[in-house]
Amino acid sequence: MLHIHNSMTKKKELFTPIEAGKVKLYVCGMTVYDLCHVGHARVMVIFDVVTHYLRANGYEVTYIRNITDIDDKIIARAHKNGENIKELTERFIAEMHHDADALGVLRPDKEPQVTESIVEIIRMIETLIDRGYAYTSKNGDIYYDVSAFESYGKLSGRNIDELRKNKFTTTLDQTKDDPLDFVLWKAAKPEEPAWNSPWIRGRPGWHIECSAMSTKSLGQRFDIHGGGQDLQFPHHENEIAQSEGAHGCQPVNYWMHNGFVRINNEKMSKSLGNSFTVREILKKYDPEIIRYFILNSRYRSPLNYSNQQLDQAKNALTRYYTALRDIEIAPNIDWKNDIYFGTRFKMAMDDDFNTALALSVMAEIRLELNKAQRNKTQARIIYLASLLRSAGKILGLLQQSAKNFLMGNIINNNKRTKIKTLIETRNIARKQRDWVKADQMRDELIEMGVVLEDTNKQTNWRNV
Ligand SMILES: [Zn+2]
Structure with missing residues (x-):
């Protein structure tokens, strides 16, 4: 029985989908103005495994991950490069797909883009205005009225009064009624991309895009919403305020947040100059090593990136592939049918997708395989090797030929x-x-x- 840690209730809860046999999953995706870094890789790999595991349990999963293709950073980068915005975003969408493919991450079922969802965004803002949750500010921008949404702060557990006090001291924005209010639609500068709207000609704020796109793709209510922990506040808090404000119902049943990535035990940030792109890492390591490294920690814990960690992951995979070399796999062997290892692998994954524990079960299978190899018990060797390959499929590991891995197959x-x-x-x-x-x-x-x-x-x- 799958249990998921729900960030909303801060508890592990039994997973029950809204519609039997179906799972609707939405994950906040990339803002496409630069190459993916190791933090993006983490989100992609984790929710790839979540999807694989749910599908292995017989669920029909609809997985949506949006693409933010218009925002301040994109406009600034295009300006800096002297590049057309559309060209820039298309270029980085292709780069993102390149990295995802390398990491063995399956494409989501849909990747809605903001610039293709403007109609839905405008419609949702209109609803919010009609229902008294949004207003036109003095300068013509549309803001969400946080004071109108009583349960604001319920996901992040932030105290509204504290937030307001802090905001008052840091922002001197006179255009909005309350420092906590956030923008839904804003005027565009003359050279910026803009769309006609019932209000000023402009473009959407960031938060509204996910409410509009999740509704467009999955409906007003869906099962799981995922993303990095850094998005919990304010992004996801604002998504709740928007979706619940517009539809009058709770949009998401389970909120899943993955932990931060740290670099050599320091916070990863561009300003510290310690953010690694996936591309850089792939120059040195097989993509499967990155995957193993990511999955060897629980998804909610912080993940510490260091060369040493990657070398350890490489050594671990080398042990697996050395054990698997030259063994013909029996394709009919399914980890789910194995009473001892299979049951424990399932228990680990059922416990809030505990991939680290699932990997330790796989390590035990590998040790058994080594033993069988020493004893030359051929049927047992084939069985255990096939079991490893079958369980590895859920994690997207051990799916290449041993020769490829061991011969340093970095896909060029x-x-x-x-x-x-x-x-x-x-x-x-x-x-x-x-x-x-x-x-x-x-x-x-x-x-x-x-x-x-x-x-x-x-x-x-x-x-x-
Ligand atoms: Zn989002």
């Missing part, structure tokens, strides 16, 4: 581009029912050590 750009081209050519051939060509492309991919997985939405690939 040229190989990746070639794979993509072959997959695209194959998809076109399949559409045209040119099976001979499609098979040729597949064979060429197999030659390159790539296995294709066709879903009804897309073709995924992985190393053998």
Whole structure:
């Protein structure tokens, strides 16, 4: 029975979906003006595992992760680069996908973009004005009236009066009624992107986008909302105020927040110059090592990044792959059917997705495998190796060939581009029912050590 730690109640709760057998999941995604750093990798990998595990439990999961493609930082960066905003955001969306693919993170079912959701955003702001939760300020911007939403602060546990007092001393914004009020729609400067609205010509504030996009994609109520701990306040607090204000119902049943990433035990920040991009790490380490490193801690704990930690993850994976080398896997073996290890793996994952504990169960399987190898008990060797591969699938680990991993297979750009081209050519051939060509492309991919997985939405690939 899956239990999830709900940040709203600060308790582990039995997971019960709104609709039996279905899970609706929304995660706050990236603001696309730069390369993904290790903090982004953490969010992507954690919710990838959450999705895999829910699906392995038979749930039909709809996973939405938004893309913020308009905001102050994007505008500033485009200006600095002398680049068109759309070109900049498209470039970094492609870079984000590149990193996600490298990390073996499956694409969410939808990745709604703010600039494609303006109609829904405007509609929601109109509703908030109609229901008395928003107002037009002196300068024409639209603000959310925090004092109208009685339970403001319930997620983060912040005290409104304290917040107000602190804000008064730090902000001297005269345009809003209350220092806690936050912007829903703001005027754009002449050179900035802007949309017509019932109010001033402008663009949405940040918080409203997630309320509008989650409603658009999942409806007014959904099961799980995820994101980094840093988003809990004010972003998620504001999302609740908006969605609940507009719809009159609680939008989310379970709030999941992952902990911060620290670098050498210091806070990660660009200003400290210690933020690592995924791209930099991938130059030195196989992507699976990053995944292992991320999953070897509980998702709610802080994660400390250091080369030493990554080297440890590399050593651990090397032990697995060395044990798995040259063993033919029996595909019918499913971790769920294993009474001893499988049950404990499930218990770990059912306990708020405790991947660190799940990995320790896998380490025990590996030790058993080593023992079987010493004793040369062939059937046992195949069984345990297959069990490892099967459990590893949930975590997105141990899915490449031992040879690839052990021979330092860092996927390079040229190989990746070639794979993509072959997959695209194959998809076109399949559409045209040119099976001979499609098979040729597949064979060429197999030659390159790539296995294709066709879903009804897309073709995924992985190393053998
Ligand atoms: Zn968000």
